Amino acid sequence: MTGPSHAGSNDHILGVYNRAPLAFERGEGSRLYSTDGEAYLDCVAGIAVDALGHAHPKLVAALKAQGEKLWHVSNIYRIPEQEALAAALCEATFADVVFFTNSGTEAVECALKTARKYHYVNGQPERIDVIGFAGSFHGRSYAAVNASGNAAYLEGFGPRLPGFLQATFGDLDSVKALFGPTTAAVLVEPVQGEGGARALDEAQLNALRELCSESGVLLIYDEIQCGLGRTGRLFAHDWAENAAPDIMCVAKALGGGFPVGACLATTEAAKGMTVGAHGSTYGGNPLAMAVASAAFEEIAKPETLAHVREVAGYLGQQLAGLKDRYPDIVADIRGKGLLIGIQLIPNNREFMNLAREQKLLIAGGGENCVRLLPPLVLTLDEAREAVEKLEKACEAARRRAAA
Numbered sequence: 001m002t003g004p005s006h007a008g009s010n011d012h013i014l015g016v017y018n019r020a021p022l023a024f025e026r027g028e029g030s031r032l033y034s035t036d037g038e039a040y041l042d043c044v045a046g047i048a049v050d051a052l053g054h055a056h057p058k059l060v061a062a063l064k065a066q067g068e069k070l071w072h073v074s075n076i077y078r079i080p081e082q083e084a085l086a087a088a089l090c091e092a093t094f095a096d097v098v099f100f101t102n103s104g105t106e107a108v109e110c111a112l113k114t115a116r117k118y119h120y121v122n123g124q125p126e127r128i129d130v131i132g133f134a135g136s137f138h139g140r141s142y143a144a145v146n147a148s149g150n151a152a153y154l155e156g157f158g159p160r161l162p163g164f165l166q167a168t169f170g171d172l173d174s175v176k177a178l179f180g181p182t183t184a185a186v187l188v189e190p191v192q193g194e195g196g197a198r199a200l201d202e203a204q205l206n207a208l209r210e211l212c213s214e215s216g217v218l219l220i221y222d223e224i225q226c227g228l229g230r231t232g233r234l235f236a237h238d239w240a241e242n243a244a245p246d247i248m249c250v251a252k253a254l255g256g257g258f259p260v261g262a263c264l265a266t267t268e269a270a271k272g273m274t275v276g277a278h279g280s281t282y283g284g285n286p287l288a289m290a291v292a293s294a295a296f297e298e299i300a301k302p303e304t305l306a307h308v309r310e311v312a313g314y315l316g317q318q319l320a321g322l323k324d325r326y327p328d329i330v331a332d333i334r335g336k337g338l339l340i341g342i343q344l345i346p347n348n349r350e351f352m353n354l355a356r357e358q359k360l361l362i363a364g365g366g367e368n369c370v371r372l373l374p375p376l377v378l379t380l381d382e383a384r385e386a387v388e389k390l391e392k393a394c395e396a397a398r399r400r401a402a403a
């Protein structure tokens, strides 16, 4: 064995995760191989990160080629790889400009600063309030946990930051009720991920856009989990006709496993973000950009998105059948595309263990859900296999409840 002499213990890892007793050494497509030699069907994909599966040949090639040329230089120089990906993202979206980050949380930070600065340079510095939603997740920085308002993530970290309010997800009136002269922006996941795969419908997205426009409030989408093909369109809000945001955060799938995020904005919304207003040492370095460009090119292909819609349609039908056959186990099927939530009657953590015994990896979620977030390249055969394994997990859960 190579590696650190104390390998085999996580005593020196900060204990902020409740980790499954499982480690992997290799992956290929939607399959992960554990260090003890077992093969698992991966319907977690590193929490919606490995959108093209593991070890995708094009991403491996991009990483190797760039790795031999240039990794990092700093944003004090022009970075052609960054300019190319920004142009591709703007071409495909509402946006005119992009700021690259290393994570989703940093994309959210950039979005919040951009929104407040917009009103500041508009002569309305009092507009600082950001309206988020109960059950949302925007990352773990101070601003991000204050924006989501999740009490469990705020407790013990000092006073709550001013200027963050929460409305009820899916309830436009509750948003309206919070609007006032100090409102800066609405921050929303078109499909909530961690909160339990809850989707706004198209009418709700259109209405929210209209409400923000009427009131001079910026609309920020957090598409970090639901964006980049996950719902079967390039972005989740693309399902709605007239719901383009002013600012949008992406990350997770953007690098297909390489840590990279981005904050996209219109020229108007970004007008306060002038020289010196923001920055990042690593954000958008050539290595990240090379991999992300390769990933984005694959994800944005019409055939990739059509494949997601096909597999999601199949899974939707099959899971509805599962709910009918196991009303004592499955309470609800929700989400959109390949961001699927199965709300359970038994404990979701225990169900994840039962799925793991079937060599199926699934993620947890709010409201006692488990989430399926498979690679977008999951085949129909693999989708069938996932359903069979879920069925066996339901059987096991039923036996356990009877025992």
Ligand SMILES: *Cc1c(COP(=O)(O)O)cnc(C)c1O
Pocket (backbone or CB within 6 Å): 102, 103, 104, 105, 106, 108, 137, 138, 139, 140, 189, 193, 194, 222, 223, 224, 225, 226, 251, 252
């Ligand atoms: C994962 C996630 C984040 C945070 O991204 P990190 O890369 O972990 O910082 C923010 N918003 C949503 C919707 C997410 O799913």
